[in-house]
Amino acid sequence: MPSQYRPQLLGWIDDLDKGTNHLSGADDRLLYANDNYCAFLRKTSSDQIFYLFISLISILSLTFYIIFYFSFNFSFSFEISIDNDEKIIDILLSLGVIVSLFAIYLMIPELYQNLFTRKGSPIIFNRKTNKVYINESYFFNFTSFKNPIHFLQPNKKRIKEYDWADLHGVVVHNFSTYSLNTTILMVCEPGTHKTIDHVLLDPLRYGIGSYQVWGWVNNFMCFNDLISLNDGKYTWEQETPFKKDIIQDQGWPEWMVEAFNALSPEHLTEIKQKYHVQ
DSSP states (O other), rough: OOOOOOOTTTTTEEEEESOOOSOOOTTEEEEOOOSSEEEEEOSSSHHHHHHHHHHHHHHHHHHHHHHHHHHHHHTTOOOOOOHHHHHHHHHHHHHHHHHHHHHHHHHHHHHHHHHHHTTTOOOETTTTTTEEEEEGGGSSSSSSOOGGGGGGTOOEEEEEEEEEEEEEEEEEESTTOOOOEEEEEEEEEEOOEEEEEEOOOOOOEEEEGGGGHHHHHHHHTTTTSSSTSSSSOOOOOOOHHHHIIITTTTTTHHHHHTTTTTOOHHHHHHHHHTTOOO
């Protein structure tokens, strides 16, 4: 059965149900949780360094190949006659250049999102207002096709507030030999299955592990006692160190940081009015 969310994602495995879920595990992704909100890490330092290295080497290698092609082509441009074998080689090399340019186009977002992701790009869930907050690199989004104009803005960010009711989880795989799965939050128009945005929740997990963070978040949002507020890197009493280490100086709007701890939708409205947020 295909995904109910449209357009369907390439590599789709499963749509995830909301509500209480016994299959949960914060693992090393949970940074902090208290009675109001929790914060999940989405990019570990080791993954960030590894994929930064891979993307950088790939771009440099492909660029070197393109330079080689044009140097090779220029050296034969003064030939009076070119035989059929040389024509075939030139066609193959030309196709290689086209493929290389397309690959570079796909790898630049990967380079940028690893280079400019800060503090693991945490995602914040407030269960008393049912709001979700992100502050991430524009290139952190899992989709590969980006506006090339934005390549000139490597540090471009997006900071957004979502309604939990409009976020729906799906699991996709990356077609690699390691069969790594990723949990995506599909942002849908209210009351529909039409997707208008995507948010990464839990990237690159093996098999069943890709469902556990989704389970933990659902248990948290449903006020289920199956999870512990002390499962994270910081215990619930350590909110000040958490904000100092992870949130401070990362470009979070002041109103949003205060909204993490909003106690109700009405309280959130007061905070927005205080900061003149529409």
